[in-house]
Amino acid sequence: MARRKRMIYDPPGSRKRRRGSASHGSGEIFLSRRMFIAKAGVVAVFSGLAARLGVLQLVRGEEYKTQAADNVIRSELLPAPRGMILDRQGRPLARNRRAWEVRVVKGDLPLDAVEQRRVLDMLISALQLEDVVAIRPKGVPRGSRDTVLQRVVDMMGYRDQALIDREVQRWLREWPNKLVQVANVSLDDAARFRAASAELPGVVVMNEIDFLVENIWDKRLPIAVKTDVPREVALKLEANSMYMPGVYVDDTALAREYPAGEVMSHVLGYVRTIDGASLDDLRNRDVNNERIYDQNDRIGMEGLEQALESQLRGVKGTRSIEVDANGVVMRTVPSSEIPAQEGQSVRLTIDLELQNAVGNALRKGIERAAAGKEEVNRERAAENKEAWTVPNSGSAVAYDPRTGEVLAMVSYPYYDNQLFVTGISERKWSEYMAPEKGKAFLNRAVNELYPPGSTFKIFLAASALHHGTVQTSDTHVCRGAIRVPNEANLSQGLPMACWVGWQGGEHDALDLYGAIEQSCDTYFYNVAVSRTEMVYTPESVFYYDWNLLSEQVVSDTRHVFDGLGIEPLAEDMQNRFWFGKATEIEILGEATGLFPDPAWKEENIGDGDGWAVGDTLNVSIGQGETKVTPLQLTMNTAALANGGSFPKPHLVHEWIDAEGNARPVEVEEMGKLDIDSDHIEIVVEGMRRVVHVETGTANRTRISDGVFETKWPLTNPEAEEEILIAGKTGTAEFGQIDDIGARDSHGWFTCFAPLAAPEIAVSVVIEAGGEGSTYAVPVVDEILRAWFEINGTRQRGTVLSQGVMGQTGEASPTPDATPGATPAASPVPATPVAD
Incomplete structure (x- = not known):
């Protein structure tokens, strides 16, 4: 078949332009049906796009314009720097770090x-x-x-x-x-x-x-x-x-950042990321019912970080930012920024140098008590008796009786609050939580309750003097123990020991001063129990003298109680003194304590027997259901020091705004003791004798037969003018009674100084620490020495370093300052010589 020859197409006029030119040959442009279809498709696609663009721009343009603006302009919260926490000298305790x-x-x-x-x-x-x-x-x-x-x-x-x-x-x-x-x-x-x-x-x-x-x-x-x-x-x-x-x-x-270290952990607390419950808490809303926190915020937990959260956190700022499609900030919208308001800073009443000294003294005191208890346990093991608790914890509070300022507040063991910034490990968390490790998170100064033991006797004495049921000349004879007959069977009854009776000793005849000085339980049984104390027989309440070791009545003489009675005593402790109610210090969750009375027993124990003589006997020596915090005990001791007032305990000395303007906290008086000053002076004189008379329970330590050393080698070294101290020891029993009627005990000491013009009140408790005179007193000796070195009454270098602690807190207490006699020296722990 012959091949058909292609027709060459020349557009009109092209021949004229190409006249004289060469032939096109293979470079000619050809049209086909396929090219027409392709071009038509392209035109259709672009027409569709143009139509869609028209819809977007003309029909829905405003809608998408608004969406585009929302996508690129965002509102951003600006964090507010948290306020600093400083000690009373301006040393940083809590601060921020980039x-x-x-x-x-x-x-x-x-x-x-x-x-x-x-x-x-x-x-x-x-x-x-x-x-x-x-x-x-x-x-x-x-x-x-x-x-x-x-x-x-x-x-x-x-x-x-x-x-x-x-x-x-x-x-x-x-x-x-x-x-x-x-x-x-x-x-x-x-x-x-x-x-x-x-x-x-x-x-x-x-x-x-x-x-x-x-x-x-x-x-x-x-x-x-x-x-x-x-x-x-x-x-x-x-x-x-x-x-x-x-x-x-x-x-x-x-x-x-917490540069002051672990000794401040319970006072300061810590900050951590907010939890869901706090985030949704209605109390964490502003006036517009908007959340004041977001999931990224850190809030104060425990201590002052929690209690002062609203002042420390500041107020967040806002600004509008422009971001690209990937969320990258391109710019800040001009004039859109509302700056964050920095939180208020706070200067505390606590002196970090004193706080360190108190912590150091308490730690060493607990270690000494632990060594003593281990010796006791070896003796108990030899007698097939159950071991008693080895001390690993305690608390100390120093308080200005004039103003209510807390000068130092230590709970031991500490915890590292810095770990909550970087993230605490499960191992460390478990260690802090373990009871055998001392429950480090517990702030014992305000959140733990203890029986006050014999420290309570000074408050009982003041109350009885006020009501006229005891005079300084009233004398009672101590034979080491008493036995209160059972009202149903006078040949049986309840034996109640004086601490000296456990060694077969007795105090003999004592007046009120001597009873405070030597901490005689028998005397204060008589001060507390009335002759009609909750008995159901026509006879007055009486007791026999009792020998603990022979378990025999010493004589047939009946000694009739003629003391204050539980009703007026409870009324005074609850409403005249400051027991059984919160001190209202800034730290949250404060324990209120308890002073029991018949109504409380009926409501909470309800054993059907009602209040008994034994209950009043227990209360009279700070036992039974009586419970106090170390801060409460210090506050009540301070009321005796200052003549009968209760300045509110507080940790905040002043607030400081972002411009550096300070606003001091005013001293707030919570109440008056309303006891005659002459009666207070009688009690204070007894407390002075506790420390400064040879037979006082806090005067000296027996090293061996006939050899004694002062319990105050640091505060009152030889050749220096004596600083007079008024104090009271306490040994507060707890736990199970063993086969001879003995129990484990906490060691207490509470005091104030100087006697003539008190400027510091101190209380120390060592949990399971045994006799207060043996282990708590040396702790207070070191604390008072530190205080008097700070105020210049004593030369620095014995407890504190020679140089004054700087603003960074670099100086620290001298670790084991022991001039003259060693504070650790103590009598054989199994043979207590004082309450």
């Missing part, structure tokens, strides 16, 4: 699950994030919540009931959240919880970053994963930011 912080924005994390897991695992590795045990409330079967929580408590190893109650309450407050964090756990504990998962419905183990991401309520909000990240780690994360979408590194974060 730190590296790693944050996660959930909305910016990869959507792909595998890719998101890769990013989070990189963070876990870089920041060494721990696992946490958490509860997913929706996963807990209905009706099983309490059972599951109890199993969690058991597996965490919590044994202290106060700790259990606090933790369970926290979990329940956070129950509305997606997840409730129980605690950070070690790898071993994480494995235990995973193995027990079948018995713990709703309980999960996950890394803390997974907990944070899952619990985030606003996916656009940056959540702090870790603060105070090491610089090299932060820079590595920043260098790899393109591989870790949603992870941001900030070098402008503020980390809380």
Whole structure:
């Protein structure tokens, strides 16, 4: 078949232009049907795009313009610097420091699950994030919540009931959240919880970053994963930011710093990231009912950080920022910024130098008491008796009786509040929580209650003098113990010992001064019990003298009680003195204490027997249900020092605003003792004899037969003018009675000085510390020496360093200042020589 020849097409006029030119040949342009179709398709596509663009711009232009503006202009909160906490000399106790912080924005994390897991695992590795045990409330079967929580408590190893109650309450407050964090756990504990998962419905183990991401309520909000990240780690994360979408590194974060060390831990508390319950708490709303916190905020927990939260936190600022599609800040919108208001700073009444000295003295006193108790336990073991508690804790409070300012407040053992800034480990948390380690989180100065023991006798004496039921000349004979006959059978009865009776001793005849000086229990039994004290026989209440060792009545002589009686005594302690009610110091959760009376017993014990003579006998020597905090005891002792007033105990000396303007806290008087000054002076004279008369329980230590040393080698060394001290020892029994009627005991001493013009009142308790005269007194000796070195009455260098502590707090107490006699010297612990 012959090939058809193609027709050459020349557009009109082209031949004329090409006249004389060469032929087109293969360069000719050809048209085909396929080219027409292609061009038509292109035209159709662009027409559609043009139409769509028209709709976007003309029909919905305003809508998208508004959306675009919302996307690029964002409102940003500006954090407010937290106020500083200073000691009374201006030394920093809590301050802010710039730190590296790693944050996660959930909305910016990869959507792909595998890719998101890769990013989070990189963070876990870089920041060494721990696992946490958490509860997913929706996963807990209905009706099983309490059972599951109890199993969690058991597996965490919590044994202290106060700790259990606090933790369970926290979990329940956070129950509305997606997840409730129980605690950070070690790898071993994480494995235990995973193995027990079948018995713990709703309980999960996950890394803390997974907990944070899952619990985030606003996916656009940056959540702090870790603060105070090491610089090299932060820079590595920043260098790899393109591989870790949603992870941001900030070098402008503020980390809380506690430069004063652990000795201030209970006073200051700490800050930590806010929990869900606090975030939703209606009390944490502003006047517009808006949250004042977000998930990234840190709030004060415990101590003054918690109590002064509203003043310290400041007020956040705001600004508008322009961001690109990737969330990168391009600029701050002009005139949009409202600056944050820095929190108020606070200067405390506490002197850090004295606080360090008090802590050092208390620690050494506890160590001495522990050594003494171990010796006692070796003797008890040889007699097949149960061991008594070895001391590991205690408290000391120093207080200005003129103003109510707390000069020092120590609870031992301490904890490291700085760990809550960087993240506390599960191991350390468990150690702090363990009762055998002393329950370090407990602020014993204001949150723990103890029987006051014989320190209570000075307040009983003041009350009885006020009511006229005792005179200074009233004499009672102590034979070491008494026995109050049973009203149903006079041949039987309740033996009540005087402390000296346990060694077969007796005080013989004593007046009121001598009874305070030698802390005679028998005398104060007579001061407290009335002749009609809750008895159901026509006879007056009486007792026989009793020998503890022979368990025989010394004589048939009946000694009739003729003392104050429980009703007026309880009325005075509850309403005249400051027992059984809070001191209202700034720290939250203060224990109120207790002074029992018949109505209280009926309501709380209700054994049907009612108040008995034995109850009043116990109360008279600070035993039974009587409970006080160290701060309460100090406050009441101070009322004797200042003539009968109760200035409100406080820790805040003055507030300081951002401009440096100071606003002092005014002294607030809470009440008057309303006891005649002559009666107070009688009690104070007895307290002076406790310290400065040879037979006083806090005067001297027996080293061996006929060899004694002063108990005050630091405060009153030889060749220096004597500083007069008024004090009272106390040995407060607790625990089970052994086969001979003895019990373990706490050691107390409370006092004030100088006698003529009191400027400091001090109370010390050593838990399970035995005799107050043996172990608590040397602690107070060192505390008073430190105070008198600070105020210039004594030369520096014995307890404190030669140089005054600087503004950075670099100087510290001389560790073991022992001029002359060693304060640690004590009699054989098994043979107490004083109350």
